[in-house]
Amino acid sequence: xxxxxxxxxxxxxxxxxxxxxxxxxxxxxxxxxxxxxxxxxxxxxxxxxxxxxxxxxxxxxxxxxxxxxxxxxxxxxxxxxxxxxxxxxxxxxxxxxxxxxxxxxxxxxxxxxxxxxxxxxxxxxxxxxxxxxxxxxxxxxxxxxxxxxxxxxxxxxxxxxxxxxxxxxxxxxxxxxxxxxxxxxxxxxxxxxxxxxxxxxxxxxxxxxxxxxxxxxx
Numbered sequence: 001x002x003x004x005x006x007x008x009x010x011x012x013x014x015x016x017x018x019x020x021x022x023x024x025x026x027x028x029x030x031x032x033x034x035x036x037x038x039x040x041x042x043x044x045x046x047x048x049x050x051x052x053x054x055x056x057x058x059x060x061x062x063x064x065x066x067x068x069x070x071x072x073x074x075x076x077x078x079x080x081x082x083x084x085x086x087x088x089x090x091x092x093x094x095x096x097x098x099x100x101x102x103x104x105x106x107x108x109x110x111x112x113x114x115x116x117x118x119x120x121x122x123x124x125x126x127x128x129x130x131x132x133x134x135x136x137x138x139x140x141x142x143x144x145x146x147x148x149x150x151x152x153x154x155x156x157x158x159x160x161x162x163x164x165x166x167x168x169x170x171x172x173x174x175x176x177x178x179x180x181x182x183x184x185x186x187x188x189x190x191x192x193x194x195x196x197x198x199x200x201x202x203x204x205x206x207x208x209x210x211x212x213x214x215x216x217x218x
Contacts, residue, residue, distance in 0.1 A: 002186045002216035004209055005030035005063055005172070007196030008054065009045055016050075019200065020057045026209045030063040030085075032174070032194045035078075037068035040092050041140045048074075048081045055082025063132075063192075065113060065174065067140050068092065072099050079106040087111030087134045087172075090122060100129050111172070115140060116148050120158040127167055132192070133158060137185075138175030147176030152188045159189030179211060186216035 006028050011019035023031060031054065036045040055062060064083040068074070071088040078086055086108045093099045096112065103110040111132035112123060116139055123133060135154060138145035155171060162169050172192035173185050182193055195212060202208040 001213060002182070002190055003029035003170075003192040004212050004216075005032040005192055005194045006199045006205075006209065007032045007034060007174075007194050009034045010196030010200040012200070013046075016054070017057060020054055022205055023209075024057070024059045026206045027213050028060065028209050030061040030192065031058050032196075033062060033064045033083075035064060035066050035068060036140075040069045040089065041067045048077055051078065051081040051083065058082075061085065063087070063111075063172075065111075065134055066092075067113075072102055075099070075102050075108075076106060079108055083108055085109040085111055085132060087113045087132060089113045089115070089140075090118060091115055096126055097129065100126065104129075113140075113174070116151065120154050120161070123158070124161060127162065127165065127169055130169060132170045132172055134172045134174055134194075135190075136175055137173050137177070140175075145176055147178070147181055147185075152184065155185065155188040155190055177212075179208070179215065182212050183215045 006023050036043045038044040061084045062082050063085045065087045086103045088099050100110045109131040111134050112130050113134035115136050137147050137151040170191040173190045174194040177193045177195045178198050199205045
């Protein structure tokens with residue numbers, strides 16, 4: 001059974017407290033928080049004050065995904081704001097080992113995110129140092145995009161390498177996850193499914209989270 005991480009980017013920001021409570025009371029496992037700077041991706045989302053506010057009410061893991069340039073400058077600030085897992089993009093980090101060491105040194109779990117065009121083999125040299133791979137299954141920057149089907153092949157390739165080396169690394173899929181494709185994604189080897197529009201645009205978000213959990217088991 002995969003972990004489910006509702007993406008707060010799709011929540012109602014006029015009534016965010018209600019949606020945070022919804023996730024707290026649901027079968028969801030993590031809060032997924034997308035931070036965008038308008039430079040690494042062509043959009044701006046939210047930052048430290050919003051994450052700190054969410055932390056005050058959240059009862060589950062805060063999974064913070066930095067879609068920003070120079071993430072090392074802000075890692076300590078995100079720790080203080082409440083991040084439990086901090087993922088940085090391989091494409092934004094020319095000195096990735098240093099970023100990973102910084103995140104772990106601050107007491108957070110370290111994640112590395114990769115864009116759809118980036119081959120999973122680029123992660124192999126640092127797999128043993130990280131806790132999570134956040135695999136983008138859409139081009140980052142906007143919610144509501146369609147799942148890129150080739151991601152299934154990438155999940156299988158990465159899962160095979162993790163298994164071969166007997167590593168404890170979770171594969172997280174971010175983008176375009178729906179009730180229709182969640183089972184295929186999980187069966188390919190994904191451990192965590194990020195779901196934004198699928199959850200928050202549903203008539204019953206709590207039931208949708210429960211359904212995602214159910215269909216990914218096995």
